[in-house]
Amino acid sequence: MYTLGIWDGHDAGVAVLEDDKIVFAINEERLTKRKLEVGYPVNSISFALSYLHLKPTDFDNVAASTSDSGKTMSRYIPQLAKNYYMFRRRKVDRPRFEDLRRYSKYATTEGAPNPVSVLLTKQYYRQKLEKAGFKDYKLSIVDHHAAHAATAAYPSGLKKQLVVTMDGVGDGLSGTISIFNGKERELLSRIPARDSLGLFYEQATNLMGMRELEDEGKVMALSNYATPVPDEKNKLLPFFSVDGMKVISRYNTIDRYNMLKKVMWGTEREEFAYMVQATLEKHLKELVQNSIDETGVKNVSMAGGVFSNVKANMHVKEMSKSWFVFPHMGDGGLAMGSAMQANYTEKGIARYKLEDVYLGPEYSENEIQAALKKSRLGYEKIEDPSSYAGDLISSDRIGFWYQGRMEYGPRALGNRSIITSATNKDARYKLNMCIKNRSWFQPFCPSLLAEESERFFEDAAQTNRFMTMGYRIRQEYKDIIVAVKNVDDTARPQMLESENPRYRMLIKKVKDNTGLGIILNTSFNMHGSPLVNTPEEAVQTYNSAKPDFMIIGDYLVEKK
Ligand SMILES: [Fe+2]
Structure with missing residues (x-):
């Protein structure tokens, strides 16, 4: 029997597991040709089934992730996500109340799941799946960061490991730190959405005239062209502090956006990129070092969009014994993460061999x-x-x-x-x-x-x-x-x-x-x-x- 993982948010997609084998995975963008497509991945689901010659009844587990109220609302009103997608990618004219729109997005996405949003999410999936012919399956709604953590820990090949997830936001959090001993994962720290280094980087990307959730790599690339800014002159460094295994943001998300704007006003573009990158690197480095020191575990596995930043990752490489970054580290990897976490809970499977990522279709x-x-x-x-x-x-x-x-x-x-x-x-x-x-x-x-x-x-x-x-x-x-x-x-x-x-x-x-x-x-x-x-x-x-x-x-x- 098979497990189907579904992700219906930013960079939607599916993954199919046959017990401890990863048999297929694809993101909706590859089929609709709209980069980082959002919404229920109807094309990916039907493509995966027909490519693998499977029927909906061949699945005994279906897993999805993220049930905070913002995500749940966008499931029932998909136009919200579709409109934001066009706005985020700058495919529509600049709206009159651009900042207001951004603030309302921050306000609706930072909350944790609640019993009503979880119930509505389950109901949403049941309706979709039953319409598509799925029967007698167990539906799991996996926590956003648990799904990221699953992709970091289970295919890493590492024995006892520190599992670090870090992203913009999902299910009220922007990061977690846990220990996985090969059997159980113990959660040590939860970093709230408000204290998100990922969201900070997204905001800076946006303010630099680029597309957040897409062009962060360009900010990282541009940062290399700046004359280095010493730490004491980097006005962004004090935006965050690290206390043990916690990151603390000095400002809430909206205030931080406005403060970033202020700093950017008087700063050269490359220099600003440098300051943003240095802020991420310094705090991430401290956080991971503290976690290694406190736990004594030197193998580190990572997932979540922040770990697409290879310059920041280099610090983890330098301070760890062994490391692993899940290759589809952003939200595009959540279908896989949900499926893996459901397989862990339902079938006790906690190891995958990830030899390669050639998991999509082949043509004759x-x-x-x-x-x-x-x-x-x-x-x-x-x-x-x-x-x-x-x-x-x-x-x-x-x-x-x-x-x-x-x-x-x-x-x-x-x-x-x-x-x-x-x-x-x-x-x-x-x-x-x-x-x-x-x-x-x-x-x-x-x-x-x-x-x-x-x-x-x-x-x-x-x-x-x-x-x-x-x-x-x-x-x-x-x-x-x-x-x-x-x-x-x-x-x-x-x-x-x-x-x-x-x-x-x-x-x-x-x-x-x-x-x-x-x-x-x-x-x-x-x-x-x-x-x-x-x-x-x-x-x-x-x-x-x-x-x-x-x-x-x-x-x-x-x-x-
Ligand atoms: Fe995420």
Whole structure:
């Protein structure tokens, strides 16, 4: 029997577990093509069932998460979430009472669940599921941070571990700290929504003219371009303090937003980004260090949107013995978290092997051929796609690489990737300006053979398959792998082991050609669009971006 996890908020989606196996996961954005889609993931549910040839009656457990009153209200009035989505993404004109709208969002989302909101959430799910044909299943409504914690703890492979969750807000909280000993999770600290470092970062992102819940990575990237601001001059640092395993915000959420505005008024953009990033790093570092000191547990697992910040994560890497960041750390991972937590409560399952994140759909050779035929592009079948691509990118060509099952989570890890050489000096400009239409200051990341990790990076004793951690580039490679380094000489690498043989062969070919087992890898999509899913989307993206080549399955399309 199977467990279905559903998440119907920001970056909605589903996950399917068959006991202790993760069999499928997808987010609604990949099907509707609206980035970070919100609302009940009707497409993902029906897609998952048909892809896996399952009937609703094959599920004995269904799990969802978050039942605070704000979320519950948006379930009964879905237009609220849909309107906010358009407002948040700046797809509508600036409303007259913009701040008021924001304040009312803060006011409605910060409350904890109550018996009525829980009851209404259950009723909502029962109606939806029964209409879709689900019968004789156990419905679990999992706490928001318990779902994040489940994704941090259960697939981490760590024994006794400190589990840290941190995000904007969910079910009245912005973070939790607990200990998981392999069997039970003991909650040690709950950080209220009011004291949210995640929400602080979102507010700053928004004030900088970017989209909160989406562009926080840009703020982090921009912060590297500032002249460092000393702590005593960082006016944002006193916004928070840390006391033991608690974070305390000096202001409530609305006042903090206004105070941020005030500081921003007299501050350069890059400097402001630096101050925001430094504030997060300093307080998170102190919080985790205190937790390690108080508990004596040095293995740390993490989930929640704040841990998409790889620069902050680096501090945890430096202070822990072993660490794990769930690859789909934001709310997009909550369907998986709910399913895992329900499996834990109902079936006692507390371990998952997460070898890779190729958990989405795969398309057949016939489907690939049909898409190519329809496109009228010239194409040919090739013998050895990995070697062919390896040769092309060794001479700095830029290409699309489409293979196998689509990645789950925010990172493309070699099945829906745009690739080129890590030494390609023009790559960043060409990719940002001509192909992906991103901001000039956004860096690109490398994929490398895991066995080469210590060659290129300092402090790489623990490798990372999922691009969830920052590493410092060794001095001798700083001027060589220029296309994949951040301006502060760090990178966010994918260290590839045996989980993707075709992609590994490609990088090996590059190593044969150049001596360097490392390439540039960025997600196969245009900026602001979700990752490419189907072969048709790959072809469409090829037509609009016009890279040097595309290899899709065994087929090559090449610009002459
Ligand atoms: Fe969350």
